[in-house]
Amino acid sequence: MSFAKWCLAAAAAAAFSAAPSWASGIEQLSEFLKSTQSASGSFVQENSGRNGSAKKNFSGTFVFKRPGKFVWSYDKPYKQDIYSNGRQVSVWDPDLRQVTVRSVVGAMPASPAAILFGNNDFRRDFTVKELAAEDGAEWIEAVPKNKDSSFRDFRIGFRAAMPVAMVMHDSFGQTLSLKFSGWKKNPAVAPARFEFKPPRGTEILKE
DSSP states (O other): OOHHHHHHHHHHHHHHHHSOOOOOHHHHHHHHHHHOSEEEEEEEEEEEOGGGOSOEEEEEEEEEETTTEEEEEEEESSOEEEEEESSEEEEEETTTTEEEEEEHHHHSTTSHHHHHTSOSOHHHHEEEEEOOOBTTBEEEEEEESOTTOSEEEEEEEEETTEEEEEEEEETTSOEEEEEEEEEEESOOOOGGGGOOOOOTTOEEEEO
């Protein structure tokens, strides 16, 4: 082997050995929580009723900053924005010119947002276990410890320590599936991005 080819082979071997190897979905979840303090991206969402009936498709974008700050924006088939500034959650419906405001304490615990956008203490609120790998992703299942949660369980698929998909089952037998794309990790996000300021004439509902 020539010296040049040996150098290339050595460089490739070094790069391979330096690349992280994620042995489990729980490891990837832990790394995601530890290393991703803010992020943005896109999602496609499918909701289906019992036995897969009445499917509805949605799409949009998201941005978050730990702990508990996010904007979840539906663009299709209609516009709706969900804001959390870490203290309260505001659901803005521009067609109705109406915003529903509730405390983040009641809205976040034992929900998917608590794992993806909350703090790092996911084992406090969820029982987590490994699932079989599927479609090139490592999957976990999380079951809320709070029996009053509206979600029965949900599953998250990871690649390279980033979520690529999520499947949730609620207490009414409905299934919500999400696919994530276009992740931008740790962008600078101004705190004002997570504050919703109702336009003049907005009806404000508080729960």
